[in-house]
Amino acid sequence: MLEITGLCAGVDGKEILRGIDLSVGAGEVHAIMGPNGSGKSTLAGVLAGRPEFDVTSGSIQYQGQDLLEMEPEDRAREGIFLAFQYPVEIPGVNNAYLLKAALNEVRKHRGEEELDAMEFMALAKEQLEVLQMNADLLNRPVNDGFSGGEKKRNEIFQMAVLEPKLAILDETDSGLDIDALRIVSNGVNTLRSPERSTIVVTHYQRLLNYIVPDVVHVLSGGRIVKSGGKDIALELEAKGYGWIDGVTTEVSV
Amino acid sequence: MSTATETIEQLANQDYKYGFVTDVEADTIPKGLSEDVIRLISAKKEEPEWLLEWRLKAYRLWTSMTEPTWPNVEYDPIDYQAISYYSAPKKKPQLESMNEVDPEIRSTFEKLGIPLEEQKMLAGVAVDAVFDSVSVATTFREKLADIGVIFCPFSEAVREHPDLVRKYVGTVVPYSDNFFAALNSAVFSDGSFAYIPKGVKCPMELSTYFRINAASTGQFERTLIVADEGASVSYLEGCTAPMRDENQLHAAVVELVALDNATIKYSTVQNWYPGDKDGKGGIYNFVTKRGTAAGRNSTITWTQVETGSAITWKYPGCILQGDNSVGEFYSVAVTNNRQQADTGTKMVHIGKNTRSTIISKGISAGRGQNTYRGLVRMGKGATDARNYSQCDSLLIGDRCGAHTFPYLEVRNTSSQVEHEASTSKIGEDQIFYCRQRGLSTEDAVNMIVNGFCKEVFRELPMEFAVEAQKLLGVSLEGSVG
Ligand SMILES: Nc1ncnc2c1ncn2[C@@H]1O[C@H](COP(=O)(O)OP(=O)(O)OP(=O)(O)O)[C@@H](O)[C@H]1O
Ligand SMILES: [Mg+2]
Numbered sequence: 001m002l003e004i005t006g007l008c009a010g011v012d013g014k015e016i017l018r019g020i021d022l023s024v025g026a027g028e029v030h031a032i033m034g035p036n037g038s039g040k041s042t043l044a045g046v047l048a049g050r051p052e053f054d055v056t057s058g059s060i061q062y063q064g065q066d067l068l069e070m071e072p073e074d075r076a077r078e079g080i081f082l083a084f085q086y087p088v089e090i091p092g093v094n095n096a097y098l099l100k101a102a103l104n105e106v107r108k109h110r111g112e113e114e115l116d117a118m119e120f121m122a123l124a125k126e127q128l129e130v131l132q133m134n135a136d137l138l139n140r141p142v143n144d145g146f147s148g149g150e151k152k153r154n155e156i157f158q159m160a161v162l163e164p165k166l167a168i169l170d171e172t173d174s175g176l177d178i179d180a181l182r183i184v185s186n187g188v189n190t191l192r193s194p195e196r197s198t199i200v201v202t203h204y205q206r207l208l209n210y211i212v213p214d215v216v217h218v219l220s221g222g223r224i225v226k227s228g229g230k231d232i233a234l235e236l237e238a239k240g241y242g243w244i245d246g247v248t249t250e251v252s253v
Numbered sequence: 254m255s256t257a258t259e260t261i262e263q264l265a266n267q268d269y270k271y272g273f274v275t276d277v278e279a280d281t282i283p284k285g286l287s288e289d290v291i292r293l294i295s296a297k298k299e300e301p302e303w304l305l306e307w308r309l310k311a312y313r314l315w316t317s318m319t320e321p322t323w324p325n326v327e328y329d330p331i332d333y334q335a336i337s338y339y340s341a342p343k344k345k346p347q348l349e350s351m352n353e354v355d356p357e358i359r360s361t362f363e364k365l366g367i368p369l370e371e372q373k374m375l376a377g378v379a380v381d382a383v384f385d386s387v388s389v390a391t392t393f394r395e396k397l398a399d400i401g402v403i404f405c406p407f408s409e410a411v412r413e414h415p416d417l418v419r420k421y422v423g424t425v426v427p428y429s430d431n432f433f434a435a436l437n438s439a440v441f442s443d444g445s446f447a448y449i450p451k452g453v454k455c456p457m458e459l460s461t462y463f464r465i466n467a468a469s470t471g472q473f474e475r476t477l478i479v480a481d482e483g484a485s486v487s488y489l490e491g492c493t494a495p496m497r498d499e500n501q502l503h504a505a506v507v508e509l510v511a512l513d514n515a516t517i518k519y520s521t522v523q524n525w526y527p528g529d530k531d532g533k534g535g536i537y538n539f540v541t542k543r544g545t546a547a548g549r550n551s552t553i554t555w556t557q558v559e560t561g562s563a564i565t566w567k568y569p570g571c572i573l574q575g576d577n578s579v580g581e582f583y584s585v586a587v588t589n590n591r592q593q594a595d596t597g598t599k600m601v602h603i604g605k606n607t608r609s610t611i612i613s614k615g616i617s618a619g620r621g622q623n624t625y626r627g628l629v630r631m632g633k634g635a636t637d638a639r640n641y642s643q644c645d646s647l648l649i650g651d652r653c654g655a656h657t658f659p660y661l662e663v664r665n666t667s668s669q670v671e672h673e674a675s676t677s678k679i680g681e682d683q684i685f686y687c688r689q690r691g692l693s694t695e696d697a698v699n700m701i702v703n704g705f706c707k708e709v710f711r712e713l714p715m716e717f718a719v720e721a722q723k724l725l726g727v728s729l730e731g732s733v734g
Contacts, residue, residue, distance in 0.1 A: 048689050051681070076691040088686045091677070092704025098690065101700065105691035141704070142686075158690065 001026045001197045002047075002067075002166060007058035008222075009046050016042045018222035020058070024166070027194040031208055032201045033233060034219035035241050040201045041085050043219070044170045047199075048082040049075050062166070076102075077109035079165030083155035083172045085201075090142035096124060098142050099158055106162060127160040131187050148175040156187045163191065168199045173207040185210030205237040218244055269526060270727065272496030275361040275466050279385070281340040284469060286333055288312060291439055294339050298408045298442075301415060311428035311438035318432045324595040325624040325656055326564050328500070328537065336502060338440045340467040341387040354390050358382075362390075365493060367462045379404055381445045381461040383474055388443045393457060401450040402486075404459050407475055410446035417448055421479055425508035425545045425572070433504040433566075434541040437473045441506065444474035449484035449515075458487050458714055463503075465494035465525070465536070471502035478508070480515035482548065487518040489717055492561070494526040498534045500563060505540045513548030513575065518556070520713055521569075522721055525561035527728075530619070532591030535563025542569035543599075546578035546607075554581040555598065556712040558721045560728040563592060568626065570599030573607035573635070580609040583709040585721070587728045588621025588653070597627035597658075602635035602668065611642040614706050617653035618729055624656040631668040638668040646676040647705050649698070649729070677705075699726050 007020040016039045024030050032040055046053050047060070049072035060067040067075065090098070103123075104114040115123065128135055133153050143151050152172050159167055169188070173181055188198060188211050200211055208216070208230055216233050218226040218241070226232065226244050235243070282293060291312050295305040320331070342355055362382050379393035381404065388406030397404050403414060410418050428438035445461040465472045480486055494501065503525060511517050519542075528535025538561075544553035555569040571580030582598035600609035615623040629640045646655030657674050679701050687697035703710070703722055710718045 050685055072685065072688040073691055073693055076689050082689050084686065084689075088680070088682045090683050090686065090701060090704070092707060093700050094704070098687065098692075098700065101692055101696065102687075102690035109691070162690070 001028075001063060003061040005059050007043075007046070007060065008056045009042065009053050009058075010056060011052055011054065015056070016053075016222050017046065020222070020224060022217065022224065024197050024199065026197055027192075028214045029192070029198045029200065029211060031213035031216045031230075031233065032199060032219055033203065033216060033236060038219045039222040040219055041170055044082055044085075044168045044199070044201060047168055048072060048080060073105070077106050081159050081162055081164030081167045083152075083159055083167065083169040085170040085174075087143045087151040087155055089144045089146075091144045093142050095140055095142050095154065096121070096138040099124065099161055102158070103161055124161060127157055130190070131157050131160060132183050133157055149177060149180050152176055153180060153184065156184045160187050160191065165195065166197050166199070167191065168201070170201045171203065172200075173202050173204060181207065182210060205233040208233050220244070269496060271365060271493035271524065272526060273364070274495040275357050277355060277357045277466070278343045279340050279467050280343050281337050281467055281470065284335055284337045286336070286338060286440065290338055294440060294442060297339065298411070300408075300411060303419065304411060307423070307428070308439050311435050312440075314429055315432065315435035315439055318435055320432050324566050325622070325626075325658075326566065326593040326595050328564055331502060331537070333436075335469070337467070337470045338473070339442055340385040340470040341442075342384060358384055361464065361466070362462065365462070365464065367491075379457045379459050381406060381459075383443055383445070383461060383463045385465060385467050385470060385472065388445070397455075397457065400453055400456070402453060402455055403446065403448040405446055407444040407446045407477065408442075410477075414446070414448070417479065418446065418477065421508065421510055422475075422477055423508075425510060425543050426506050426541050430541060433539045434506055437475060437504050437506045437541070441473045441475040444476040444505070445478075446476070447478045447486065447488065449480045449486045451481045452483040454484070455486040458489055460489040460491070463490065463492040465501060465503065468497060469499070471504065473503075474505045476505070476507045478517060478519070479510045480512065480517050480551075482513045482515060484512075485516035487520070487714060489520045489522070489714060491522050491524070493524050494536055496526050496529075496534065500528075500535060500537055502537045502539065503562075505542075507540070507542040507569075509544030509553055511544065511546050511548060511551035511553050511578075514550045515548060516552045516554075517544060518554045519544070519569070520717060521555075521557040521559070522717060522724065523557065523559045523561050523565070524724055527561050527590070527592050528563040530590045532563065535592070536561065538562035538565045538567065540567040542567060543572065544570070544580075545572040545574055546580060547574050548578070549575040549604075550577045551575050552579040552581070554583070554712065556583040556709065557585070557596075558709070558713070558724065559584070559586040559594060559596060560724050562594075565594040565596050567596050568599055570601065570628075571609065572601045572603065573609065573638075574603045576604040577606050578604055579607070581712075582609075582611045582613070583712045584613045585616070585706045585709045585725070586614070586623055587616045587725060588618070588623045589728055590619040590621060592619075593622045595624040595626055597625045599628040599630075600640060601628075601630045601632070602638040602640070603632045605634065605636050605638070607635055607638045609640045611640070611644070612708050613642075613644045614709055615644070615646045615655050616649070616702060616705070616729070617646065617655050618649035619653060621653045622656070623654065624658065626658045626660075628660040628662070629670055630662040631665055631670065633664045636665055636667045638665075640668075640670045642670075642672045644672075644674045645705065647702065648676065648678045695726075698729060702729060
């Protein structure tokens with residue numbers, strides 16, 4: 001599904017990712033943990049094609065394609081979904097309208113019929129129920145005035161509607177109350193299938209009780225310093241990052 | 254990979270689809286302005302003496318006036334002697350049927366999406382087509398006449414309905430109003446006239462389509478719409494011009510009169526040639542538009558989508574004279590590349606319990622400069638009057654500008670005025686968010702811009718709202734890479 005080799009990337013000449021190797025197979029769930037500023041969101045951003053990041057070396061293969069050659073919208077249409085750590089507000093643009101346009105772009109790309117407003121609403125309502133989300137969020141401007149938790153739920157709602165092949169969740173659990181955490185995790189688990197893969201960025205082991213990962217990676221200073229089973233997360237929770245060799249915990253600004 | 258800021262900065266050529274020239278033999282008078290020229294225009298139109306006298310008075314006043322310098326726009330001085338003040342396609346300017354319209358002109362309007370054959374037209378829209386200085390066709394006239402609605406070229410109204418014209422012309426915008434209004438009053442050539450009789454709800458949209466074609470001419474049209482007691486009408490105007498390297502002047506005057514319980518809704522989609530990306534050429538759109546809500550409970554609504562012109566200078570206003578009368582102004586103004594706009598409204602509250610609403614959406618891209626200028630005046634007698642104003646600016650890129658000048662004059666203690674303003678920028682992160690969901694940059698920008706303008710588009714008649722959205726997309730084409 002995803003094959004990252006020797007990835008180095010930065011912004012404005014500042015190096016952030018310093019040689020990442022990561023392989024995510026179809027159907028797998030990988031968790032990425034690591035101290036603040038270690039480069040987790042940068043990695044997620046590079047995968048999604050955030051224009052401010054420059055990839056200086058390395059390669060990324062996604063479903064046999066050279067991901068770095070693809071425009072962000074093409075990556076999205078090919079099934080990459082990023083649940084943003086900080087979802088952006090877009091005043092004036094209706095949440096349902098954006099999502100319908102997004103879904104139809106994906107469908108067009110796949111050669112499927114576009115959905116009309118009625119069909120879309122039926123689909124959206126179904127997912128709203130699954131995620132126990134308030135239906136009025138649909139008709140509000142994208143993330144505008146949403147609470148922190150509502151924004152995160154909205155990301156998962158969009159993910160559920162778009163049914164991506166590779167979902168990247170960047171700290172979607174931060175800011176969620178306990179119930180929301182369970183609901184959001186359910187949403188992710190429902191999508192779990194042999195063809196779909198998920199990368200979960202989190203600081204908390206708690207989330208991994210709900211979304212059980214196949215592999216946990218620890219990112220530090222722009223490198224993966226440790227990979228292993230889900231028990232790594234438990235150990236981190238108990239001991240902090242200090243026990244892992246090569247972890248830099250001070251945040252560089 | 255370049256950043257969104259860079260791509261935002263990459264201003265591609267604006268794709269102006271209406272820039273062609275029609276090859277038609279024209280009767281164009283020599284350049285220059287003098288009393289003789291005014292006499293000539295008046296004679297060509299076989300006008301009555303009173304109108305010639307009125308023109309001459311306007312001209313004499315104009316010669317003593319100076320061009321306003323207070324608008325927040327910059328341009329080289331205009332040489333008023335280098336303009337031809339009258340240009341009309343030759344061959345029968347007065348037509349009995351559409352088949353007599355010069356085929357070249359007919360095809361011009363067809364290319365612009367305005368077929369002049371009634372059977373091809375949008376049902377429910379009557380069109381007056383103005384080509385340079387004259388009206389070349391007005392559709393659905395008989396049908397309208399059956400219910401007493403007069404809709405015809407202004408010059409014809411002068412001949413056929415002199416009493417009505419004489420009673421109202423210059424009452425809302427006197428020739429002494431300002432420099433460009435005086436110029437227009439002196440040299441105006443054509444325009445539309447509409448009269449909706451008592452109690453009639455006009456069953457069709459009335460619309461005028463203005464086309465400048467000839468080079469080195471200006472267009473100086475005059476439109477007058479009167480809605481008698483209890484009448485209502487919705488009127489639309491659209492405009493385009495060829496691409497030329499020189500600037501061309503468009504100085505129009507529009508007057509609206511709404512009597513007791515009457516409603517006039519006036520919508521504009523202005524798409525004059527804006528000039529090229531470096532600011533060469535384009536129309537100077539210096540326009541005076543005003544309506545008098547003269548009667549009790551009357552309503553005047555201005556809705557404008559201004560995407561064209563090198564420079565726009567216009568403040569469609571309402572004189573709220575009748576008690577309980579209502580004035581509304583909904584505006585979207587776009588400036589891309591080197592375009593400049595100084596636009597807004599004047600709401601003059603005179604009657605008791607009058608209300609006004611101002612919603613202005615300014616969009617600046619490229620090096621565009623967009624100014625909102627609005628006056629709200631609550632007169633002594635305007636007790637319990639209310640105004641609500643909202644002025645929002647949206648910036649695309651960081652070389653453009655947005656400016657807001659609200660003027661408030663309150664002369665009584667019971668009226669209330671509320672003003673809100675905001676400035677926002679289309680952020681790279683907003684565009685990226687949309688792209689991450691599968692939308693192209695262009696679609697993302699369109700979606701954000703249309704969302705920003707929603708409250709105004711809502712006010713446009715259906716078919717126009719769709720047009721306006723498309724137009725906005727075209728106007729901003731290339732503003733984001
Ligand atoms: N656009 C940018 N401009 C400058 N520096 C940046 C930019 N994006 C990220 N960085 C820097 O790169 C480093 C890694 O940031 P990143 O957001 O990837 O960390 P993170 O692991 O997601 O942290 P957190 O756990 O706090 O979310 C930080 O030092 C950050 O300041
Ligand atoms: Mg982060």
